[in-house]
Amino acid sequence: MMNFANRFAQLQARKNQALFRQIQVNDAPTGRTFECNRQRYLNFSSNDYLGLAAHPLVIKAYQQGAASYGVGSGGSPLVTGFQRPHAILIEQLCDWLDRPAAILLNSGFAANQLALKTLLGKGDLVVQDKLNHASLIDAALSTAATSQRFLHNQPQSLAARLQRSVASNRLVVTEGIFSMDGDAAPIAPIKAICQQQNAWLMVDDAHGLGVRGVQGRGSCAVAQINPDLLMATFGKALGVGGAMLSGSIELMELFTNLGREFIYSTAMPAAQACAVSAAIKLVRTTDLPQILIARIEQFKTLMQQTSWRLLPSDSAIQPLWVGQASTALALSSSLREHGFWVSAIRPPTVPAGQARLRITLTAAHTKDDITRLVKALSCLASVFNEANHGHH
Known part of the structure; x- marks a missing residue:
């Protein structure tokens, strides 16, 4: 009997069902x-x-960043990996999105894992939209918190789940634009329910940042709300790679000190941060x-x-x-x-x-x-x- 035969049987089943990917x-x-x-x-x-x-100005910023800072950061952010372009990018993000503080990560997947795994523990409640991205669902399931899903884009379904809960720490998570359906979340009503029910709201705006609202500020700007936690990626509309989490100064300090995906990962190259900065400038001015x-x-x-x-x-x-x-x-x-x-x-x-x-x-x-x-x-x-x- 081959080791992990049951896993390879799953692969064969995918082949048989026109679900195999290459x-x-x-x-x-x-x-x-x-x-x-x-x-x-x-x-x-x-x-x-x-x-x-492939925008010439973004490529040029990457090239200049590489010439000035090399092609790798050489360490995790808390050791030696945090360079001037990272600091400039954070400042620019906070100004653009009107957020108090932010941290940078290598991917949206890592950012979502960090946010949920650092915040949630035993006795806490996380309620997510049914169609949330795999990175959010996986992150919630890997914590000791009670994990629930509400019906897609239905604030009343969310309200019902929050009303039934006695958990003192409650986190509600939705995407801004859903990656497979392309529809937008009703963020304003969701935020209102969170306020009534004393819950925090996290918005994953991977597909909204750069394309929605004035200067491409994203889904929350369109809804005119400030979520407790905002995650956005730099590999979609901004065309580069990496991600950010933003929120209060205290929350970012918490993530910097306890967020394993941040602490134990080599920082994105400074040149990459230069390219992201150039991309944001283009979104805001073109x-x-x-x-x-x-x-x-x-x-x-x-x-x-x-x-x-x-x-x-x-x-x-x-x-x-x-x-x-x-x-x-x-x-x-x-x-x-x-x-x-x-x-x-x-x-x-x-x-x-x-x-x-x-x-x-x-x-x-x-x-x-x-x-x-x-x-x-x-x-x-x-x-x-x-x-x-x-x-x-």
Whole structure:
């Protein structure tokens, strides 16, 4: 009997159910094109929402940062890894987002793990939106706290769970924009319930920062609320990588002293912080967020003239409902033949029977790119019609 045979059986089951995943190599810079096996595609699967990943000014900032500070930080932030560009970036984030304090981490996954694992303990309660990201769900389950989920974007469901709880420490967690559905959380009503029920609110705005609100300040700025804890990533709209947690000075001191993901991890390179700073400047001073909004509106308007069904979303994430995993894969591969790279999203990322194409729009796409994509989808509609329409 092979060790861990039960785990490998799971892998085989995924292969049998059209749920197997493989890594594809992209030979192009991140942006509007994707190059795989010497074929070039228009890329509609990237989270580089503002086209900043290959922006000349962001690249230049990275290069200058590397020339001045080297390519690695050489240590964890509390040892020797925290350099001047890190301090400048934190100051810039606090000014941009109107937050008292912030800390930097290597990924959104690490930031979410740190926040929940440091705050929550035995006897505490964490209540999360049902569709929260895996990093948040995993983090909650790895603590001794009672973990509950409320119905997606339904503040009343949240209120009911909080009312039933006797826990003194309560944390409510939602995303700003949901990564697979693209819809926005009703943050203002959620914050009101948190205040009534004496709970803290944490917002993961990985997909909202840089693209929503004035100067791209994100979902909380749009809702006009200040969450107790805000997490945002630099690898989506800002086009670089890394993440931040922000909140009160005391809370950031707590994370700096007790947050294992912060303490025991090498700091992001200073050059990377320089690139993130340059990206934030572009978000605040250019019309890239407005260009993105125009592309989203164009896509949604054109799609209304087809027989396809989009899930309700006003964000750059436009999920096209398919249903079965095998159908989603077939549609994705048909689009590839037409020159478009659009990934199929299948269980367990989404519930069974809810496979979809996750079409992501960016400010780097031209109007013509979007017209061509909709034309291709329109051509394929007749072939895939049956599959699409059994599930309204």
